[in-house]
Amino acid sequence: MLKRPYPVAAGLMDKQDFAASMIAEEHNSFGRQHTEMLEEHFEEITRNDHSRKVAAGDILRGMLIRGRLQAAVFDVFMQLCLQGVCSLSALEHPVDWNYRAPEGTCLSWILRMLYVFGCFRVNWSSVQENWGIRPSRRWVEYDAPILWLGTMIGRSFTSLDVVFDIIRTTNQLGPIHSDSLTQLAEGFQPNEAWKADINLNRPQRWYGSGTFAFWLPENVEACIIQQGFDDAAMALSQDFYKRLERTEMHYAVFFDINRDVFDTDVQQGERDVRDWISEDA
Structure with a gap:
């Protein structure tokens, strides 16, 4: 596990300066779309240089x-595309982060189905407490990854049954909450007439992700997707993991973690979130 106490005072100011520079870049990159996502205090502390330094460890x-939750979601969607039940073309359009799918629609069913998986059922207050994030610096909810995945599935699925069979067998999103699955099956069945809609949840223009430290691809240039799956997936993966690995590097420096520890952590499947997030589901 990579949870660490706050570093000792020696060299702390240098570490704070190093982290604050990267945090500022992330803050400036996430866009200006006004969203209803409950970032609360977490995003606020990334807005100015002083709070970026003082709260660097918690940020x-x-x-x-x-990043770890996004990595699990990203890998699941890449697997769906690799197996031909979804398409990377879904990434060409931006996402409306304020959209609320009407009850009884295809997207509302997809989202409710995703919510039966453990990583989307976590108690975020408990997770942040376990990682040592102070109460005054926490977010309330974090729905951006599930809305992204649900949107991309809804835009490009060939068979919802096969999509969720694959998601279940990958086991990257944590265990299924059986009671929630039973309730969904009894009260809301998918409509056989539903078809993928490439324009699903598409805003008129793109303002950015609208949430801090969000790296899942959207509004991707068509020329990247048209390269074919292998080349496109490689380009998308390189861009996503470059940002995740930069965060990991800054985290390792700040908390004095050897790079070999991170590499072992990744090899043991820590990035798929099952080991550290399912316990709070």
């Missing part, structure tokens, strides 16, 4: 948590 903890 890095939060970025690592968010």
Whole structure:
């Protein structure tokens, strides 16, 4: 596990300066779309240089948590595309982060189905407490990854049954909450007439992700997707993991973690979130 106490005072100011520079870049990159996502105090402390330095440790903890969840979601969607039940073309359009799918629609069913998986059922207050993030610096909810995945599935699925069979067998999103699955099956069945809609949840223009430290691809240039799956997936993966690995590097420096520890952590499947997030589901 990569949870660490706050570093000792020696060299702390240098570490704070090093982290604050990267945090500022992330803050400036996430866009200006006004969203209803409950970022609360977490995003606020990334807005100015002083709070970025003072709260650097907690910001890095939060970025690592968010990055690991996004990595699991990203890998699941890539697997769906690799197996031909979804398409990378879904990534060509931006996402409306304020959209609320009407009850009874295809997207609302997809989202409710995703919510039966453990990583989307976590108690975020408990997760952040376990990682040592102070109460005054926490977020309330973090729905951006599930909305992204649900949107991309809804835009490009060939068979919802096969999509969720694959998601279940990958086991990257944590265990299924059986009671929630039973309730969904009894009260809301998918409509056989539903078809993928490439324009699903598409805003008129793109303002950015609208949430801090969010790296899942959207509004991707068509020329990247048209390269074919292998080349496109490689380009998308390089861009996503470059930002995640930069966060991991800053986290490791700040908390004095050897790079070999991170490499072992990744090899043992820590990035798929099952080991550290399912316990709070």
